[in-house]
Amino acid sequence: MRRELLSFKQIVYLLILFITGSTIILPVGTEAKQDIWAAVILAIVMTVPMVLVYARILSLFPERNLLEINEQILGKIVGRFINFMFAFYAFTLCALVLDNFGQFINVTAMPETPLAIPMVILCLLALWATKEGLEVIARSGEIYFPIIVFAAAFTFLFLTPNLNIQRLQPPLHQNSEGIVSAALHLFSFPFAETVIFMMIIYSSKKTKAMTKVYLAGLVIGGAIILLSVTSVMAVIGPERYQATYFPAYLAVQTINVGDFLQRVEVVVFLIAIFAGFTKISLCFYAACKGFSNALGCKEYPFLAVPLGLLEFLFAANLFNNTKQMARWASEVYLYFAFPFQVALPLILWIVGEVKQRGRQGSPEVDLHDESQG
Amino acid sequence: MTKTAPAGLRRNIRKSGPTSTTEKPTSAQGQKFNCSLGSNLKVIKKVLQNDGLVIYRKIRLATTPLRHCYVIYVDGMVNGDLLNENILRHLLNYDVRVPAQVPKMSFSDVLMNRVLSTGSVQKDGSIDSAIQSLLYGNVLVLVDGIPYAFVIDAKGWEIRSISDPETERVVRGPREGFIENILTNLTMIRRKMINPDLKMVFREIGTRTRTKICIVYVEGIARPEILEEVYRRLDKVQLDGVLEPEYIIEFIRDAPLSLFETIGTTERPDTAVGKLLEGRIVIMVDGSPFAITLPYLFLEYFQANKDYYDNFFYSSANRLLRYISFFLTTSTPAIYVSLVNFHQEMIPTRLLVSIAAAKEGVPFPAAIEAFIMLMAFQLLREAGVRLPSPVGQAVSIVGALILGEAAVTAKIISAPMVIVVALTGISGFIVPEMPGVSFFLSLFFLFACSFIGFFGYIFAVIAVTIHITSLRSFGMSYLSNLTSIHLQELKDTAVRAPWWWMTYRPRLLSRDKRRLADPGRTEL
Amino acid sequence: MKKSACVLLVIWHLFVLWSMAGCWNFREIRDLAVVIGASFDKKDDQIYLTVEVLNPKGGEQDRGTSGSLGIKPQLFEGSGKTVFEAVRNMISKVGRKLYWSHARVFIVSEDVAKEGIIQIIDWINRDAEVRPQTWILVSKGQAAGDILRTRSKLFDTVSMQIDTLLRSQGNSGKLLAVTVGDFMEEMQKPGVGAVAPTVESMKDEREQIPEVTGSALFREERLVGFLNGEETMYLLFLRNQMKKGTLIAATADHPKANVSLEVFRSHTIKTVRLVDDRPVVDIWIDCLTGIAEISKENDVISERGSQKLTERTNERLQNKITDTIKKVQKEYGTDVFGFGNLIYRERPDIWGTIPKGGWSKVFPTVGTNVNVNIMLRGSAKLSEPTRVGE
The missing domain is CATH 3.30.300.210 (Nutrient germinant receptor protein C, domain 3)
Incomplete structure (x- = not known):
């Protein structure tokens, strides 16, 4: 009963929703200017080895998630401390996404409504979803996914008349610094944030499957980001992209089909809230699991309510204005997330590999190949 | 026009448990018949005190020594011809004193084998259960010196004739609907499925009404776990009276407080058999023309039996229409209110001006208007249902034309709101199985939208999604066929694929997944 | 018992939340003054704003007689040190909140454009309600407000006429339609000068009607010349x-x-x-x-x-x-x-x-x-x- 099993398809959907979640509304990769597509591709390429490490850790310890793995290989005290840190990371990430959407709704559509209102509602919904369990989140994801794909396809279709390839020119000209910097930011947000999933899912016996799932989610989610970000860039151009907090909103504003289908941006971004909500509830779920583990409890739902209220307070007081949010995203977040996204997983992987080898005597051959990435 | 119920079809009704009659003061609980006719009769008469319907017919049998016997039945519940011709007449005429053609057998065997020429005769030693049978329309024959009663099945009461099912009419397809008699209903199911795998298990529910229910399933298709769960839950029902399936449904359903139904009902034998073939379990309840079907999934709101009788292109279009109308009936008022009160930029300029002109002078905000109109619509609907159809039409004319038009002219309601509510109401009728759900959902969405516009709508949708995904019906996830994008599943969800293409039964629901032995259509 | 109390409490809180929230972004349509076009003039460091507002009431009266839904535009003027101030100052004159999402046309006077247009462009792009898809025009040789004061013969309002004209870019081949968003992009993009169409008020028979004539050329944010x-x-x-x-x-x-x-x-x-x-x-x-x-x-x-x-x-x-x-x-x-x-x-x-x-x-x-x-x-x-x- 404690184990909540997800199908692989569900995990892939969740990964895609998680990656696209808040990314599509925010100005990601502004440093790369018109070469943003290159930055996204580079970021995906950079994330692939990391994701292989994540998958590898999970498949080294079947039937266990990151929290239990930590406890197992780092010992109870250190492991729980690390779990606490991871939970805090998930908690912060959840607050950030909440704040993003709160700001987004506030700035674009509801300037007179207090920021806290949409945030508290989203928070309560995430809390409820978490109480109902991972399976509910996953199933909701399965419902949202086709809606989002449908909406995205139509949005893209309607945007095509406004796409202008000239806005992406000159390609790759003396901009390597910008591209790399943008790719690093894109790596830490959103791609390597998938480290959160390690706290949620666990591998069954099949070792290859985890890798496949992680890669599929990353590549499809990355492709969606690539398409959306590039088309936004081709619609509004690098100057306006840089100048606005919510570039995709600006791009969708230009949709005008036959003069009756216009001013639809609210609808388009309503649907983005589905993805954002999935991301929020996944992070919140991970935070709940992490904290309950750090406190040495077996069950997590009892934490949902207090943690949810705390989450709301945290998110509501995180930033004073949209500018701070943007600055945090562009200047601080990369360094904040680095230990969780790269350093700790790498350490865990090495320790886990050594321990596993010591225990098994001779490791299987194909495991070795997989970790090359 | 009435008919009599076919008597003696199946009589494997389970004996009522010892717990069922505890508080009855005059019960014959645990008492057995003894050899004395007088004392037996006394007990029975005492139990059935003040029951004017019970008739005791005393007969002197032609035996040595002289014996008396009593034929006891409930007036109006037995088939008079059967009683007169096959029971009373034989008892009166048969001379058991002539043993010439009779081989050596006891008197009771003689009665059973030579005299009582009806379909089903059983011996019953317990007074309690004999009375039970008596009240169910059986004839009791008590004979002096025999320590049990003969229970003769001669049921035959007045029942409604089989007619078109009112709630699920179809243009094409069978026209018969269930009636109030469980036996007739079961025969209708049996006639459609001539297969020994079709199992019918009787039970009795209701400590006072002792209503017969029958659990029908197809062995080999229905999943034993679900069946097990049904029995387990039925065992726990402690209710004194069951008059309609809903009495049971509310006891055994999952998520009892949910708006969404996790157990379905149908009035049509063909639908019931269709569900049986998909691996579902049907429970018939005596006294109601509605059968319970379970597990019930969200999708079944949108699957109508006529989908399977019509051309599949047409059916698929209809099904899509039903999805759309579900969206419309739940969301139109909410979307209208969001547009008018929060997102005016989305309304084309000219429409904006005309809405503004229409709203000029209307004192209420759009949300209140919508609420008033939705309520008015529900009032009219409810009034129309209760009234006989000619009056019902008058009510709808008054409601639609006079109320609507007058309200607009009097500037109580704006004209666009009338259109919105009419659209809501009309599309609500396209998915008739969920009037409650769609009404409450539309109110909920309206409430959410009057709060922060479209964002409220989306939050409400998320909330409903969380609720719906957490629902289960007898272990099955409520959305199980809907969420997974599975080609095989889509064949009977989004569209209705041709029959030769639906190779499998719904996944997870049935044990034997294969529907067609040979997938595809044999080339003709 | 405890649980039901909890549920009641939550419902109560939601209700309170709702009743308090009811009036944040809630706007009744009839309380809006729908702006269809606006013009910007400048005199003595004051920005003079003229807006064309759709008047549904006039429309309703029209409907009674002719059957078609006519729209009667109303003009309002306001001034302020900044655009935003001018907009806010106007509320006291209009009586309702100006609603900008349906604005089709912004007309900037030649004088304003010569001094620099950033002030206006910035407000348009920053404000959540105003859409960057609005057309921008420069009034040549006249106050921009005068363009809105002309009368459209076939259309309900001057702004609608200009909007329809620019949308089809006129089959005349002599019109260059530019939205505020495009204008801003061109202003910022390296190696392009921004352009906007010019509009003049012309005398036709006895009435003044608007006419889109040529284009105005900008260097950086300033108007430098016209093309016919x-x-x-x-x-x-x-x-x-x-x-x-x-x-x-x-x-x-x-x-x-x-x-x-x-x-x-x-x-x-x-x-x-x-x-x-x-x-x-x-x-x-x-x-x-x-x-x-x-x-x-x-x-x-x-x-x-x-x-x-x-x-x-x-x-x-x-x-x-x-x-x-x-x-x-x-x-x-x-x-x-x-x-x-x-x-x-x-x-x-x-x-x-x-x-x-x-x-x-x-x-x-x-x-x-x-x-x-x-x-x-x-x-x-x-x-x-x-x-x-x-």
Whole structure:
């Protein structure tokens, strides 16, 4: 009963929703200017080895998630401390996404409504979803996914008349610094944030499957980001992209089909809230699991309510204005997330590999190949 | 026009448990018949005190020594011809004193084998259960010196004739609907499925009404776990009276407080058999023309039996229409209110001006208007249902034309709101199985939208999604066929694929997944 | 018991939340003053704002008599130190909150544009309600408010007329429609000068009506000059924005014997090359046309005749376009053709050699090489020029 099993398809959907979640509304990769597509591709390429490490850790310890793995290989005290840190990371990430959407709704559509209102509602919904369990989140994801794909396809279709390839020119000209910097930011947000999933899912016996799932989610989610970000860039151009907090909103504003289908941006971004909500509830779920583990409890739902209220307070007081949010995203977040996204997983992987080898005597051959990435 | 119920079809009704009659003061609980006719009769008469319907017919049998016997039945519940011709007449005429053609057998065997020429005769030693049978329309024959009663099945009461099912009419397809008699209903199911795998298990529910229910399933298709769960839950029902399936449904359903139904009902034998073939379990309840079907999934709101009788292109279009109308009936008022009160930029300029002109002078905000109109619509609907159809039409004319038009002219309601509510109401009728759900959902969405516009709508949708995904019906996830994008599943969800293409039964629901032995259509 | 109390508490809180939230972004339609167009003037450091507001009440009265839903626009004026202040000051005059999402047209007076347009553009792009898809125009030689004070004959409001006109970009080929968003992008983009159409109020019969005449050229944020309608057509050719259904006139052999050509499709390709360290832009214009009108009996349909016609038209168009480029280069010095952007996009290496902010100095020296290729598709319904009987 404690184990909540997800199908692989569900995990892939969740990964895609998680990656696209808040990314599509925010100005990601502004440093790369018109070469943003290159930055996204580079970021995906950079994330692939990391994701292989994540998958590898999970498949080294079947039937266990990151929290239990930590406890197992780092010992109870250190492991729980690390779990606490991871939970805090998930908690912060959840607050950030909440704040993003709160700001987004506030700035674009509801300037007179207090920021806290949409945030508290989203928070309560995430809390409820978490109480109902991972399976509910996953199933909701399965419902949202086709809606989002449908909406995205139509949005893209309607945007095509406004796409202008000239806005992406000159390609790759003396901009390597910008591209790399943008790719690093894109790596830490959103791609390597998938480290959160390690706290949620666990591998069954099949070792290859985890890798496949992680890669599929990353590549499809990355492709969606690539398409959306590039088309936004081709619609509004690098100057306006840089100048606005919510570039995709600006791009969708230009949709005008036959003069009756216009001013639809609210609808388009309503649907983005589905993805954002999935991301929020996944992070919140991970935070709940992490904290309950750090406190040495077996069950997590009892934490949902207090943690949810705390989450709301945290998110509501995180930033004073949209500018701070943007600055945090562009200047601080990369360094904040680095230990969780790269350093700790790498350490865990090495320790886990050594321990596993010591225990098994001779490791299987194909495991070795997989970790090359 | 009435008919009599076919008597003696199946009589494997389970004996009522010892717990069922505890508080009855005059019960014959645990008492057995003894050899004395007088004392037996006394007990029975005492139990059935003040029951004017019970008739005791005393007969002197032609035996040595002289014996008396009593034929006891409930007036109006037995088939008079059967009683007169096959029971009373034989008892009166048969001379058991002539043993010439009779081989050596006891008197009771003689009665059973030579005299009582009806379909089903059983011996019953317990007074309690004999009375039970008596009240169910059986004839009791008590004979002096025999320590049990003969229970003769001669049921035959007045029942409604089989007619078109009112709630699920179809243009094409069978026209018969269930009636109030469980036996007739079961025969209708049996006639459609001539297969020994079709199992019918009787039970009795209701400590006072002792209503017969029958659990029908197809062995080999229905999943034993679900069946097990049904029995387990039925065992726990402690209710004194069951008059309609809903009495049971509310006891055994999952998520009892949910708006969404996790157990379905149908009035049509063909639908019931269709569900049986998909691996579902049907429970018939005596006294109601509605059968319970379970597990019930969200999708079944949108699957109508006529989908399977019509051309599949047409059916698929209809099904899509039903999805759309579900969206419309739940969301139109909410979307209208969001547009008018929060997102005016989305309304084309000219429409904006005309809405503004229409709203000029209307004192209420759009949300209140919508609420008033939705309520008015529900009032009219409810009034129309209760009234006989000619009056019902008058009510709808008054409601639609006079109320609507007058309200607009009097500037109580704006004209666009009338259109919105009419659209809501009309599309609500396209998915008739969920009037409650769609009404409450539309109110909920309206409430959410009057709060922060479209964002409220989306939050409400998320909330409903969380609720719906957490629902289960007898272990099955409520959305199980809907969420997974599975080609095989889509064949009977989004569209209705041709029959030769639906190779499998719904996944997870049935044990034997294969529907067609040979997938595809044999080339003709 | 405890649980139900909890549920009640939550419901109570939601209710309180709802009842408090009810009036944040809640706007009744009838309480809105829907702005359809606005104009910006400046006098003594004060911004004078004139807005055209749709009046539903007038519409309703109209409906009673004529059956169609008429809209009567109302004009309001307000002033303030900044645009936002002017907008807010106007509320006290209008009585309702101005609602900007449906605005179609913003007209900026010549004076404001000459001083710098950023103030207005910034407000439009920053405000959540105002949409960047609104058209921007410059009123030439007049106060912008006067344009809104004219009367549209066929349309309900002046703004709607201008909107419809710009949306189809007029089949006249002399209109350049620019939205605020495009304007802002061009203003910010390297190597392009922004352009906006100009609008004037003209006297027609006894009434003043609005007329979109040519285009206004901007250097950075300031207005530097105007192009008339014909020059705007050449600008459209150069910007590859020539649309279908446009007319160009071509002279044939006889003086006064004009032929009109209808443009079905036009495509412009620009490339850049370096000649003696000086950028030279080659422009190829492919234009598919058909004969729409032949004003005097002359042979332009036969193979020889049509060849002659195209040659003449090519030459004429080439000269005119080159003249326009020269004029802009010399007189205004703003790169409205996007040559700089072309270099930036296609030859970033050359762009790199130009010092930052130095393009305005280089632009007047850019050499151009215009090649026009007119193709004739047909002569509409008539196969011959209309002849006069002997």
